[in-house]
Amino acid sequence: MNFNRAVIKVGSALIAPTSNGCSGKYALAIAQFITNCQHQGKEIILVSSGGVAAGRSLIHHGSPKLSVATKKAMASVGQMQMMANWQRFFDSPCSQILITQSDLADRERFISIKKTIQIQLANGILPIVNENDTVTTDDLTVGDNDNLAALVAQVCDADSLFILSDIDGVFTKDPKVNNDAELITNIEEITDEIYAMAGTSRNHLATGGMKTKIQAAEKAVEHGINTYIVNGTKSEVFAALLKEVNPGTRFIAKHDKITAKKHWLKHTLKSQGQISLDAGAVNALLHKGASLLPAGILSVTDKFKAGDTIDLVDHHSQAIIAKGICLYNHHDLKRIMGKHSDEIDGILGHDLGDVVVHRDDMVILKNDSKK
Ligand SMILES: Nc1ncnc2c1ncn2[C@@H]1O[C@H](COP(=O)(O)OP(=O)(O)O)[C@@H](O)[C@H]1O
Numbered sequence: 001m002n003f004n005r006a007v008i009k010v011g012s013a014l015i016a017p018t019s020n021g022c023s024g025k026y027a028l029a030i031a032q033f034i035t036n037c038q039h040q041g042k043e044i045i046l047v048s049s050g051g052v053a054a055g056r057s058l059i060h061h062g063s064p065k066l067s068v069a070t071k072k073a074m075a076s077v078g079q080m081q082m083m084a085n086w087q088r089f090f091d092s093p094c095s096q097i098l099i100t101q102s103d104l105a106d107r108e109r110f111i112s113i114k115k116t117i118q119i120q121l122a123n124g125i126l127p128i129v130n131e132n133d134t135v136t137t138d139d140l141t142v143g144d145n146d147n148l149a150a151l152v153a154q155v156c157d158a159d160s161l162f163i164l165s166d167i168d169g170v171f172t173k174d175p176k177v178n179n180d181a182e183l184i185t186n187i188e189e190i191t192d193e194i195y196a197m198a199g200t201s202r203n204h205l206a207t208g209g210m211k212t213k214i215q216a217a218e219k220a221v222e223h224g225i226n227t228y229i230v231n232g233t234k235s236e237v238f239a240a241l242l243k244e245v246n247p248g249t250r251f252i253a254k255h256d257k258i259t260a261k262k263h264w265l266k267h268t269l270k271s272q273g274q275i276s277l278d279a280g281a282v283n284a285l286l287h288k289g290a291s292l293l294p295a296g297i298l299s300v301t302d303k304f305k306a307g308d309t310i311d312l313v314d315h316h317s318q319a320i321i322a323k324g325i326c327l328y329n330h331h332d333l334k335r336i337m338g339k340h341s342d343e344i345d346g347i348l349g350h351d352l353g354d355v356v357v358h359r360d361d362m363v364i365l366k367n368d369s370k371k
């Protein structure tokens, strides 16, 4: 499994194996794996659970069954312990990113998160993401880090998602209570039968068990992201991953990443506005595979937000030549259209980057669609 940018999700049992405070028992080998990947030029984003488990001993609680409010209080204090636990295994800096699934559903926040992670990766920083449990309004069992990791993999255009747990992969039934359970090494289609095999967790500080991992895999493979569920308690698993050997369960991506994203752009997202382009920009997009810069924009119609999908129109023929995700809102775009990218900061007082629509976020429609 050749990968260049991966999201690695680490479950609570690996951070706090005794369910009470953080430990380096498994985190050390995981950190070494991440460092090895980085040395090979691979980019890694870590999604780490463990806040609740790490903070458990610091919040007074009665019965083993914890209320949601108590879990949130534990998550918030445990987050500090969990981050400190990770940082001690890395010479390079780690960043803390606390988000909710609803943040990722909001286009402007989506773009903001994407940019933050992009810049951090370019600076050799390891982004460490966890759900912002304090502000979630759903039960903690709803906001789970498996599904969050699949969304994070989409935000940062990862090609692979590794879900590290305390189990070798997906079994035909829960192996912790069924001796005859068998490991499934490859899953090409996520069917109802696969979901029926996936049970819940026996760890009361974890969320979702195998079911949320299958949900995450389903989301990821649809977006062209190869997904693996592997055992993070075994150091030989990391050696296998580096040798491109599957040590657990592999879910094969449906299409390659770019095709999946462009399919999604073309067929799923509704355009919220239009931008008219000069001949130079049209040529660059159609024949050079370029991203759209502000200099080639002649006019901006309609109101749209940063992160909305827009049509790109050839001013001369009035044909819609492409569709893409616009990184600026209509108001800012009107102010920078026709300008050189160097002027953006001076005009807006902030700079979201040179590019208005990145080529990876654009699908060319081959002049087949009239305005
Ligand atoms: N079909 C299955 N295959 C593997 N594990 C399963 C299955 N059904 C239920 N499980 C349980 O899911 C657990 C992993 O989920 P969970 O405890 O939520 O992990 P994490 O904290 O890593 O997210 C395993 O320890 C296992 O008991």
Ligand SMILES: N[C@@H](CCC(=O)OP(=O)(O)O)C(=O)O
Pocket (backbone or CB within 6 Å): 010, 011, 012, 013, 048, 049, 050, 051, 052, 053, 075, 130, 131, 133, 143, 144, 145, 146, 205, 206, 207, 208, 209
């Ligand atoms: N945000 C929670 C994560 C809950 C969760 O998804 O746990 P897990 O099933 O172990 O990945 C925490 O930090 O404890």
